[in-house]
Amino acid sequence: MRWRLTRTALAGLALLAWTTAAAGQSAAARWPGPRTSDGQPDIQGHWEAGPGANNAGHSLEEGCCDAEHNRMQNRAAENIGLRRQIIVEPKNGRIPFQPWAAATRREHLVNLDAPTELQHIEPEDRCSLQGVPRSNLRGPMQILQTPGQVVILYEWVHAFRVIPVDGRPHAPKGSALWQGDARGRWEGNTLVVETTNFRHDPAGYNKQPWIDSHGTFYTDALRVVERWRVVDAGRIDYEATIDDPKVFTQPWTIAYEIVRLRQQAYEFLEEACWEGVSVRRRLDAGRQAVTAGKTRVHSHNEQ
């Protein structure tokens, strides 16, 4: 016990020293923490979106959820809405849809609660990969680093991303991916990741992720640039700029903190989501709702 206390105290001192050294330095400053064998700042371990952002995957504009939804999901009572604005650009915190795209998004919001066709079911409810940046908002993630790459594992639907940081070129167009094709580089203490070549399904079947449950979609023109700025051993300031000139009027940016998971020696459990899903039952329920005239635009404002 004494040994354990001493070790904890020493680790705490080291962390304090490191944090102090890191504070007040610019992002390009020399990395004060441990490094991997190939010289990357070592950020391995388990992380998750910070408390101000961990419900934003449902809606980047409004967070989650209405009171009923909250109760159904056994969420803490205060876990409603956004406790902090996630969209930092544009300043109004709204997604800058082009008019046609806003109309399509509104259709998604009508169909969300009463799906009658496959493409109405929001991709998360089909246990699909979440893409970028949404994957980073869906529960715990584990970062592994080996020479030339950063690997992010997600507990949700056993998703993963392999991010080469060795300067190799992007995969060729045509090999489109749900998670996109990521290439990263370290700029001082910041991991910059550019992801393109996203899967887009123009036929409307949405064989592609959405950026949130609220129907925020994109096309093959999507390009996401993430900046993972490592602040200290327990915090990464995360920023993602989302650009799709076919859907949005301007690039827009989300920003929030990613924090180290508090639980020690965490091991992912198996998230076999698809194995338990019945899409057919969802569609049957949706068709019954439509037949009964019970459709609405999905919203958090009516109780």
Next chain:
Amino acid sequence: MTRTVLAAAAFIVLAAPAAAQSIPRTADGRPDLSGIWQAINTAGVNILPHHAEPDMPAGLGVVEGNEIPYTPEAAKKQRENYANRAKLDPVNKCFLPGVPRVTYMGFPFQIVQTPNQITMLYEYAHTVRNVFMNSPHPKGPIEWWMGDSRGRWEGDTLVVDVVHFNDQTWFDRAGNHHSEALHVVERYTPIDRDHLNYEVTVEDPKVFTRAWKMSMPLYRRIDRNMQILEYECAAFDEAFREGPAGR
């Protein structure tokens, strides 16, 4: 005869140190299994010897002794599985494929090796296995599609002990099956820089009368700019439609 034996002996003497030197190693001297690997055989169709069928090539099988020691009831179930395989094969529903099937389905997989955790990323349905090194299995009962994997090094061999399975996965498209009592031990042994020997010991007292083994080489994908892509099986229309895979 003597000459052959001598030649074989000389080959072993010469080849063994050469192989040991030519495999990549980590800083702590372990074999470095990092990279993208793939089985090139027809075990995914049938782990036993089989003739060809439409879209399914023939194969010599990968099971030691070419026989799976089923109990009589389990052998009957395999025959039923085979007869109804289009409807019953869990992979036709895009479910997680289990171990060892995930290794030889025909898709590449990437090994990400760190000292305490060796993670395997599979292209099929973005399946992931985390092999935790030198740590005990959690207490059961647990029924996971991919089981719980714990690893250790025996010389240059990565030994992975896998338990806590459900009874839903198969070994191949031919309906070879197991129960939740399945215990799999995998051995990944480097042959040279670009080849691993993959040996699997299978035990399941509810289904087999004794332990049995399969083995096969795994090949490094040395293609320029090779990377793991995606086989988002559950998103294919077929996964939702009427019929055997309908959901």
